[in-house]
Amino acid sequence: MSEAYAHDTALVTEGSTSYDRLVDGAIALSIVAFATTLLALVELVPLGTAGATLGNYFLTLFVAVSGGVGLTAGASWANVVSVTSQRVRGVAGGLLVATGGLTAVAYLTTVTLATLLGFVLIGQALIIGGAGISSRLDIIDTEPDASAGLLAGGAFAVIGAAIGGALGGTVIGFDSIAWLVFPIVVGVGLAVLTIVPREDLGSTIPVGLVVGTLGVVVATAAIGVGWQWNPETLDGGFTGGVVIPLFAAFGALISAWAAAKCRAGFGAPGREYGAFLIINLNALLMVVTMVSIVLFVLTRGATYATRGLTTSALTLLVLLVPLLALATEFARSRVGGGEWNRTVRLVTQIAPLATLGAVAAVITTVLITGNPIEYGFNYQILQNRNLIPRETAITITPNPEVGAVILAVVASVMWIALFRNYGSLRNVGAAFPRAESVRQLVPVAVAGMAALIGGVLLVGPTPAGVPLGSVVGVGVVAAGTLAAVGLAALPVAGVATTNGSIADRTQASAPLFTLGVFGGLAVLTAALLLQPVTGHTPGIAGVDLVAVGALFATLACGLAAGVSAYARRTTTETLQDRLLGEETILGLTGAAGFIALLGLHVLATGSGFTVLGVSVTTEGTLSWPMILQPYIPLGAEPGGIMPAVVGTVWLVIGATLFAVPLGIGAAVFLTEYAEQGRFTAVVEIATNALWSTPSIVFGLFGAAFIIPRLGGNESLLAGMLVLGFMLLPLVLITSRESIKAVPDEYRDASAALGVSQWETIKSVVLPAAMPGVITGGILGIGRIAGETAPLILVLGSTLNATESVNVLQGFQFVAEPPFIINDQLLAASASLPTQVWAVIAAGVSGSPQMGWASAAILLSVVLTFYAIGITARTYFRRKLNYE
Amino acid sequence: MSETDITPDTGSTATTTTAGESDEQARDAWTEYRAAGETKLSVEDINVWYGDDHALKDVSMDIPEESVTALIGPSGCGKSTFLRCLNRMNDRIKAARVEGSVEVGGTEIYHPDANLVELRKRIGMVFQSPNPFPKSIRENISYGPRKHGEIEKGLLARLFGRDDTEAEAELVERALKQAALWDEVNDRLDDNALGLSGGQQQRLCIARCLAVDPDVILMDEPASALDPIATSKIEDLVEELAKEYTVVIVTHNMQQAARISDQTAVFLTGGELIEYDDTEKIFENPESQRVEDYITGKFG
Incomplete structure (x- = not known):
């Protein structure tokens, strides 16, 4: 290859020629065609689409591409980012031209997507062939090797044999053996054409021929949308709907490869660029496949799954709060400087917040104007073996109501999140002697109230005529509530009474912030727990004191947060800025905590609370029949599949609780304690064998072994155990790998400090291995959550169940061993996978839509478990890296 | 050659001159301690096998209190193995077998009932690459x-x-x-x-070791993964630590040994301790021809 060095090649090639742009265009066209064919394969854009519909699709693509390219180009022009690579620019321009051109063609003509793809392939073939020939004729300056190589030759031999086979079969049929001549001739011909000429011809001409042939076949509708091939030897057949996208995707792939080689001037750089594009398109294939499957299921199940979904606007707003907080946090995170995609990232960072803000604004208008938002549609139910369409709607009602459960859960989540972000203000600010004595009183007060609760529970509300509950208890509740409100007002009072600038005053009051927020929360929690015990709910003399107190305390804390946020704006000192930021978070923590207490109060007392027209109710602000209702047999409405959702969630929780500790424990023993030898090798083989055991075998084991030992009935517990056994090997394998990956240096360092092995494992090895362990858990849970076969055998799956298992309330304490019993765990349960299987595969009652809806919900449940797992993993990774 | 029982020769220190004042002070202190005969670590006839490989042969030496003892020698000569014998870190290597006796302040650490936790609290260790x-x-x-x-x-x-x-x-x-x-x-x-940077990480590891309040600090080539500036900081630190602690340091850098140590032990191929003496004596007038060859760069 010494001739490669004979050229006087510039080290840097600046600017690009029209040849370069043409080939870049071919690459871009390949990418567009590839993405489109994948979407056509799952029928998101059917092949028969033509005219304005097709135009709209390409227009969407064009708008998306021009948005991305335009934004980046604008940022590049403004020198915010620097995109100087001619190849990136060329492909970006090519994407614009390709999508724009296809949009125009689709609007102006009446060709279908299939035909259009055919013409695209022909165009690609011409560009690539032309590029190869111009290179061979030295019209353009390239550095090809002597041959495209044996690998490419072999690949084209296979491709040629396939095309030749199809051709032979079509021309003379498969009846006589003579058709074999075609694949041999075409295969060998293509291989020779690839290997013998110089690389620039060898890697373009065969591609041009293959892609051109495919293009002609598709464009002339020799294989059209309605085409079908049913070989006699096969049961099934091939339709145009499958073959055309496959042809087009394949053509797009190899023409992208060839165009990339042309663009980089063949030789080693050409092979590099070609391989790079192929790998990228593969990754694109993965993403598109995943997204299409999810979309496919969701689009089919969405209507049935969301029928009758009704919620109050206030509930939605409350649910939006954590999302808004997350989006704010995301928008505030710093963008790395100097990265080429900085601007894009800035915009993507702000986008979620803007979108959520807009949604919140729309919902707020519902609250203000009193006009509900409704989206009406039809769904089908099965009645007397007839599919009957019904009308339904998704509604946002303008009721200013929120459920206590939602309020308590959301506020608690916010409280935890805020509390974690708040550092420590222990030694900041001026000391207030009187506050110090109050600080010492708080634990005493809380302990006293706890003692009173215990007392009332033990000896009853009126022991020996003393009105412990009604008078003393009520008095203490009232006093405690007042004290809590007083404490919560301390921060603001502190700021109001000290001297100096607002920032100084707020900073000086820092001890009052901690005392007010935490003391207030503690005292009010005690009062809240005491109130139901005293038997005086909801109120004292008609006033729901605890609820009103919580509301006032919330306002006080919110005010404190507002004051410190304002004070923060007025300071220029870095340290003070940080401290005031912490005080703001602390104030918000208090507000969230008091709101959570309000929700808990309504839950505990069981009576709603209304102030200024806004209500906290015990139930009924969110109605979602598919998820929140059991099946209603013989009803006008079919109800939902809540028992199946509950069953699946319990199955996953039970299997995880069973398998994860066992798996991690075994992994720790095998990696840290056991001598590596025959025993560990046997365990390893057994684990791997267990992991590859078919799931139905697990089911049989459960049915024949576990069930007879658990009372003889198919049960939820049996399902949990069987799924746990399936999860165990994966947890064991991944935990072992990640524990092995923890560097020995950590163990040495710990041992050299005199720390015992078990302590070392607990505090160094396991934390470092945690992200890997959790990854294993996520994968395993993804597998078992959708597992069907063993559940059919052991769960006693009730189809269209009318009652969900109630595991938590099923626990009962008994006076003799085993002391705890739970008949719910030993009862049969429904589960989502078996529900889907029964409705779709076995064709038991329920419309097909119901099956799809169940599948969509199953998918969502699995994805939710994934999300939880990934959040946990991210958390541990961040903790490990102090991000 | 009989090197089974080498103890530092007291006579040589008086005749040598030292460069820095701190060195001089350290030297005086060292002479004083040795005169008082305060031996911190006493090793007798220690042998180590890794499987069939006899890695350390009949090594005996006394390491005095509050001084820096350097172990030098070419790669694979057994100096790290020797160091790891002093806090029984070789126990962590399954194939290793140790015979002989090591006494810390008069207590045998290879006693079957030795308390490993207490031992490693008293004898801290800093490793070759920083491992926070x-x-x-x-x-x-x-x-x-x-x-x-x-x-x-x-x-x-x-x-x-x-x-x-x-x-x-x-x-x-x-x-x-x-x-x-x-x-x-x-x-x-x-x-x-x-x-942290590599040098800072290594000093953090030293601080982590100091936090359990040891008497002896073993250092296994603590500066070999560091740049010259970080190395000199570690060296200063070692000299400072020798005022309160007994430091045993393995190094392949002879200049480093000469700069910071009070006495030096030279291990050569095969796990044998060839010579153990006052540092100046080793570097200026070694008894053994092999040691002289090694130090002047003719061998190793």
Whole structure:
């Protein structure tokens, strides 16, 4: 290859020629065609689409591409980012031209997507062939090797044999053996054409021929949308709907490869660029496949799954709060400087917040104007073996109501999140002697109230005529509530009474912030727990004191947060800025905590609370029949599949609780304690064998072994155990790998400090291995959550169940061993996978839509478990890296 | 050659001249201690096998208190193996077999009932490549004391009325100051220790070792993975530490040994201790021809 060095090649090639742009265009066209064919394969854009519909699709693509390219180009022009690579620019321009051109063609003509793809392939073939020939004729300056190589030759031999086979079969049929001549001739011909000429011809001409042939076949509708091939030897057949996208995707792939080689001037750089594009398109294939499957299921199940979904606007707003907080946090995170995609990232960072803000604004208008938002549609139910369409709607009602459960859960989540972000203000600010004595009183007060609760529970509300509950208890509740409100007002009072600038005053009051927020929360929690015990709910003399107190305390804390946020704006000192930021978070923590207490109060007392027209109710602000209702047999409405959702969630929780500790424990023993030898090798083989055991075998084991030992009935517990056994090997394998990956240096360092092995494992090895362990858990849970076969055998799956298992309330304490019993765990349960299987595969009652809806919900449940797992993993990774 | 029982020769120190004042002081101190016969570590006829490989042969030496003892020699000569015998880290290697006797302050550490936890608390170790835990700087320092129950903090400790947050802060400050790292990290004690530079990480490891309050510090080529500036900081630190601790340091850098150590042991191929004497004596007038060849660069 010494001739490669004979050229006087510039080290840097600046600017690009029209040849370069043409080939870049071919690459871009390949990418567009590839993405489109994948979407056509799952029928998101059917092949028969033509005219304005097709135009709209390409227009969407064009708008998306021009948005991305335009934004980046604008940022590049403004020198915010620097995109100087001619190849990136060329492909970006090519994407614009390709999508724009296809949009125009689709609007102006009446060709279908299939035909259009055919013409695209022909165009690609011409560009690539032309590029190869111009290179061979030295019209353009390239550095090809002597041959495209044996690998490419072999690949084209296979491709040629396939095309030749199809051709032979079509021309003379498969009846006589003579058709074999075609694949041999075409295969060998293509291989020779690839290997013998110089690389620039060898890697373009065969591609041009293959892609051109495919293009002609598709464009002339020799294989059209309605085409079908049913070989006699096969049961099934091939339709145009499958073959055309496959042809087009394949053509797009190899023409992208060839165009990339042309663009980089063949030789080693050409092979590099070609391989790079192929790998990228593969990754694109993965993403598109995943997204299409999810979309496919969701689009089919969405209507049935969301029928009758009704919620109050206030509930939605409350649910939006954590999302808004997350989006704010995301928008505030710093963008790395100097990265080429900085601007894009800035915009993507702000986008979620803007979108959520807009949604919140729309919902707020519902609250203000009193006009509900409704989206009406039809769904089908099965009645007397007839599919009957019904009308339904998704509604946002303008009721200013929120459920206590939602309020308590959301506020608690916010409280935890805020509390974690708040550092420590222990030694900041001026000391207030009187506050110090109050600080010492708080634990005493809380302990006293706890003692009173215990007392009332033990000896009853009126022991020996003393009105412990009604008078003393009520008095203490009232006093405690007042004290809590007083404490919560301390921060603001502190700021109001000290001297100096607002920032100084707020900073000086820092001890009052901690005392007010935490003391207030503690005292009010005690009062809240005491109130139901005293038997005086909801109120004292008609006033729901605890609820009103919580509301006032919330306002006080919110005010404190507002004051410190304002004070923060007025300071220029870095340290003070940080401290005031912490005080703001602390104030918000208090507000969230008091709101959570309000929700808990309504839950505990069981009576709603209304102030200024806004209500906290015990139930009924969110109605979602598919998820929140059991099946209603013989009803006008079919109800939902809540028992199946509950069953699946319990199955996953039970299997995880069973398998994860066992798996991690075994992994720790095998990696840290056991001598590596025959025993560990046997365990390893057994684990791997267990992991590859078919799931139905697990089911049989459960049915024949576990069930007879658990009372003889198919049960939820049996399902949990069987799924746990399936999860165990994966947890064991991944935990072992990640524990092995923890560097020995950590163990040495710990041992050299005199720390015992078990302590070392607990505090160094396991934390470092945690992200890997959790990854294993996520994968395993993804597998078992959708597992069907063993559940059919052991769960006693009730189809269209009318009652969900109630595991938590099923626990009962008994006076003799085993002391705890739970008949719910030993009862049969429904589960989502078996529900889907029964409705779709076995064709038991329920419309097909119901099956799809169940599948969509199953998918969502699995994805939710994934999300939880990934959040946990991210958390541990961040903790490990102090991000 | 009979090198089974080599003890430093007291006579040679008086005749040598030293470069720096601190060196002179250290030298005086060393002479004093040796005169008083205060031996910290006494090793007798130690042999180590890795499987069938006889890695250390009949080594005996006495290491005096509050001084720096350097172990030098070519790669594979057994100096690290010897060091790891002193706190029984060789126990962690399954194939290793150790025979012989090591006494610390008169107590045999290879006694079957020896308390390994206590032993390793008394004899700390710093490794060749910096190995801080993936924890914060503060947690790295307080790791040892916390695991030994000397520092209790957190929710449970507070419930039982004990919160050593203040004690921890003092401990962290003391250890970091001793390791000459305090000024560089005092404003980011809660940052990840892995975010420090290599030299800082190694000083953090020294501070972590000091936090459990050892008597002896073993260092296995502590500066070999560091740049010259970080190396010189570690060297200064070692000299400073020798005022309070007994330091045994393995190094392949002869200049380093000459600069910082009070006495030097030379191991040559095959796991034999060839010569052990006062550092100046070894570098200026070694008894053995092989040692002289090694030091002048003719061999090794």
